[in-house]
Amino acid sequence: MPELPEVQTIVSQLQGKILGRSVRQLRIVCPSSVENRADADLQSLGKVQSIERKGKFIVIGFDSGVMAVIHLRMTGKLVWAAASEPRKPSGLRAEFCFADGGSLLFYSVRGFARLDFWNSGDKVPGIAKLGLDPFDKGLTADSLAAMMHSRKVAIKSFLLNQELIAGIGNIYACEILYRIGVHPKASAGSLSKKKVRELLAVMRKVLSKAIDCCGTSVSDFRNIDDKTGQFQNFLQVYQKKSCPKGHRLQKIDIAGRGTYFCPVCQSLEAKKASSQLVF
DNA sequence: ATTGCTTCCTGAGCGC
């Protein structure tokens, strides 16, 4: 499931592939996954001017004044295909055909992913509500501690809330909490200032490493060349039986997500200083 | 205001 590192991987690859190129035709295969909320004809999108990540959203700006806002949710994919390559029909929702050859294919196996068109500068509801990016300089130990202060919600749910911090999903939430030795059910407000500082540092470290690895492929994440990422080789708890120290892991449900944690390394009180290696 | 539950959907994996 694409989270911040996977989406960043796709955005970086798209920048190298389609920036400055013109879309000749937009082929909408499945209209229920695509919506035009722009005052423009989608058959004259024009040239790709910008490609950005906003939380887990991908925003592609065109010189016609339209932007494509894409959210891959769980099983969405963007795949580059040469004009001659056969298209896998299963889950194909739309295709951007480029004037100088090649296509960007938008897939969504389970139909949750979205491709919506807006006028550049429109306030897109999902994006407008996003909290700070984990790498935003405005996100400091102080501001994070202020956000967490007095919140009773489980720290795992806090990390998954896109309106607070944008980009973390289930896999990285589990991995970050294991690395700082905090129980996923510990209330966000219960973390000491020292732990909050550690949380911020480890969050950035884990996400950076995952970006360097071009993401995590535990199920079906693929980059635009249909290749897997490599961070699954560094996972310590997600879908594992035991932690790196050999303790048996537990799996519980938090906010409707499978949550993996080590009952030995991750204390509920969130007070124990972590001495374990991050990688 | 904050928290939590339900819904959407299909392929993979499992037991029989």
Next chain:
DNA sequence: TGCGCTCAGGAAGCAA
């Protein structure tokens, strides 16, 4: 081999 069941989860929407 094949059937039916369970599980996977991001975010909107609504209830408490």
